[in-house]
Amino acid sequence: MDFDVVIAGGGPVGMTLAVELGLAGVSVLVLEGLTPTRRREVDGPMGARAMNVPTVEHFDRRGLLPAVRKAQQGAPELWGEDENGDAASIGHFSLIFARSSLLDRDDPDLRRVGRRVGGGGFVHRAELVDLLADRARELGVEIRHGMAVTGFDADADGVTVHAGTQRFRAGWLVGCDGAHSAVRRLAGIDFPGVEPEQVSYQAVVELDGDLPGGGFTDTGFYMSIELGEGVRLVGPTEYVSGPVDRDVPVTAELVQETLRRVSGVPVTVTRLHHGSRSTDTTRQAAEYRRGRVLLAGDAAHVHPPFGGQGMNLGIGDAVNLGWKLAATIRGTAAEGLLDTYQRERHPVGKWVQDWAMAQVALLRPDPRSRALREVMRDLLDTADGATYVVKNISGVARTQAPAVVFEDGSRLADHCHDGRPVLVGDAELLGIATKYGIAFVEGPEPLLVRPDGVVAWSGEGDPESVLRQWFCHSFE
Ligand SMILES: Cc1cc2nc3c(=O)[nH]c(=O)nc-3n(C[C@H](O)[C@H](O)[C@H](O)COP(=O)(O)OP(=O)(O)OC[C@H]3O[C@@H](n4cnc5c(N)ncnc54)[C@H](O)[C@@H]3O)c2cc1C
Structure with missing residues (x-):
């Protein structure tokens, strides 16, 4: 064997797994298809991701929180309120924001995490990946960029991983290679789910013409945020019927036409600084493990980004899988330990997907969905409704280890x-x-x-x- 484990994909999930395996002393090679520069270009200025409480607690348990804090951008706090008694950034369900002033402060889960319920705020994905990669390297993990996994041959003893003309022999292969995972496809693992009905663009642009801050229209909804010096972040979302061609490049013209269609305002995009597209495609791998091949993160599940759950969910996969795979490799695992990975994580993935799909349904531009939104808005305007939603989006409802402080002051x-x-x-x-x-x-x-x-x-x-x-x- 060249390595105990090859990880395909050096995104946040692959790098979190690399750190976990490195800590356990197993030998790891990460093959990342893109160069670091290209990864940053893909993320562009909109690579910020919301971290939830379980993610922050994990980084805290690994002593990585100070480094993560340096990379983060703003951290909303549970009891922090603006002049209206609101803390909109605490989270939303289907773009209906939960008011922090309504939260039940006696709720045991919310009390346990207290001000930390806002999680870690936003962290730039590329910066998070870089700091995890640094830690992984310290632990002896080898990382090769610009080397995509293109094939593999798996047998009873291990996996021969192909990256172009290169071959690496490993005991295990973990596909952390994102939504369009080659590992998942090559392993022949089913990826059932629903086709998209929503297409969203996130674009940093310069505009000619006035565009209000955002709103709901007959074809979808949009937001428009001034970033300064004439640059705006715009995000039109429209509902479509039929397949979405994800290979069509996101150009200034495409963003402009979509913005016009959705907002009804005849704006002109004079310059596109960066643009990306996402859809509400929702799919989950039928198997998280087939023999010596495993999946984690977006390779195992994709869903619409509402509520900022995907990276958190994937990091949760990596943290659950890491110690189980390491114990299996080192021969210290109890019988069937590795199978508990799918048993424990598949239902969590399913829950997150349902949570995200429900929000898509409420955002549909039809009278019934709009009526249902108003019912939901009323519910979120109650203490129980706001508490329920905030507990779920922050992940507080799913964290377990208490924040114990010992006599010597250690946590x-x-x-x-x-x-x-x-x-x-x-x-x-x-x-x-x-x-x-x-x-x-x-x-x-x-x-x-x-x-x-x-x-x-x-x-x-x-x-x-x-x-x-x-x-x-x-x-x-
Ligand atoms: C607009 C938007 C906003 C979002 N906001 C949030 C948020 O606020 N909070 C949150 O938790 N999640 C959010 N998400 C979801 C989040 O970005 C993803 O869930 C997360 O990046 C998944 O991490 P990953 O490591 O599994 O996959 P990725 O980040 O996609 O990384 C996969 C890596 O694998 C590499 N790769 C691909 N193919 C190969 C191959 N064959 N061989 C080797 N390497 C390969 C890729 O280059 C990439 O670096 C958002 C998503 C979008 C689209």
Whole structure:
């Protein structure tokens, strides 16, 4: 074997996985199809992505939060309010914003994360990828840019990965190669779902003519934000019938025509600085694993970007998969551990997709959908409605490990930097932690936290039997 694992795709998901595997000491090669310069060009100035609470908590557990904070752009806080008592940036459902002043401050999940519910704010995807790549390299991961995976041959012992004329032999191949994943296609994994009915453009432009800030029209909806010095960010979305040709380039003319159709305003796009297109295509891989080939991130699921969930969902995949794949490679995994990856992550992906599709339905420009939107608006104007939506978009409803602070002032997250499970409890549990080679912290509340932050045990029953569910013997 040249490597234990080849990861196809060095986006946020591939790089998060590379760090997790690197921490566990397995050898990893990341093959990224684009050069770093080209990746940044593709992202352009609109590469910012909203991080949710589970993502931020993961980076905190790996000691990466200070670096991520440097790359982030603004972090909304739960109890932070503007002059109207609103914190619109806290999130929206179908572009109906939840008012932070309505949130139930006694809700146990919201109380647990407190001001951090706004997550990490926005982080530029390319900057996040760069800092994860730096960490992965420190851990011994090899990263090769400008090398796309073009084929592979999988057998019972491993996978021979093709990148043009080059061949790499590895125990495992993980496709983190995005929505149009070559790995998924080459593995023959089904990708069922729904065809698009919505096409959105995100463009940084200069315009001739006035364009209001945005609104809903008979054909779709649009937004228009002044960025300064005559440059605007525009985002027209229209509903279409029939297939969308994603190979048609996003030109100034295309953005102009779509803007005109959607807004009804005869603006002229005089200059296009950057433009991209997205649709509401929603698909999920039928299998996240076929033999020695696995999928994570957009390669495993695509859905409309409403609510900013895709990268967070994919990072969650990588964090769940990393320690399980590493334990399988090192021979410390309990029987069937790797299969729990799909069992645990497929339903989460399905939930996110339903959440996103429901928003598309509410945004349709027909009278019934508009009526339903008004009902939803009323619901979001209640404490329960706002709390429900904010808990879901922030991911608070799905985070598990509590933010424990120990007597010596250290936090639980500080004990998770090396990616091992952490056992918390009285001195009697130290023996079990030593036997399994996992981290131990003396604390009043018993807890067993998996490497991905999931609480596996909190005092009920025998911790060793729970540990054996995940690891067949010592973690060392
Ligand atoms: C307009 C818009 C806004 C969004 N906003 C948010 C948001 O706010 N929050 C959020 O969480 N998500 C958001 N998303 C979704 C998010 O961008 C994606 O879910 C996320 O980038 C997926 O990460 P990934 O690493 O799986 O895939 P990608 O980011 O697509 O990375 C895949 C990588 O694989 C490489 N690659 C492709 N083919 C090959 C190959 N054959 N071999 C080797 N490498 C290959 C690509 O060059 C790329 O670098 C948004 C998406 C859009 C379109």
